[in-house]
Amino acid sequence: MITIIAAVAQNNCIGAKGQLAWHIPEDLQHFKTLTLGKTVLMGERTWHSLPEKARPLPNRRNVVVTNNQDFTAPPGVLVYFSLDQALDELSKTDDVVVMGGAMVYAQTINRADKLEITHVHRDVEGDVFFPEIDPAAWKETAREDHDGFSFVTYERI
Secondary structure (H helix, E strand, O other): OEEEEEEEEOOOEEEEOOEOOOOOHHHHHHHHHHHOOOEEEEEHHHHHHOOHHHOOOOOOEEEEEOOOOOOOOOOOOEEEOOHHHHHHHHOOOOOEEEOOOHHHHHHHOOOOOEEEEEEEOOOOOOOEEOOOOOOOOEEEEEEEEEOOEEEEEEEEO
């Protein structure tokens, strides 16, 4: 199973200058709940955007995909130089949760089985955007509305 997890503003913005464009504690807790015990896959920029004290994310199998042949990660963190190879190998045995960034989302949205999206109910300025969620490919299967944001699950049609 391949799941994409992201917090996305109304204008599809997901970040600004290498960081999230907002701070929603409930979203961080939701992310933790959905990813604990799973394999989290991220690009190198997302890896570097995590607070250093949080790297690697605890109680999860951390995977970084990069084309930077000089990238080194701490022991226990898997590094792949091909996104396709990582997904092909890992999804055979693991629940893989793709956690960014924009290029990784764009390259995996057509392979994902599920989307776990926190819709942030405002436009924000930023420089990183989530791909469009095609209503012909995805159906909403769960929604939990909150003040200013909603947790929404989509499954592939």
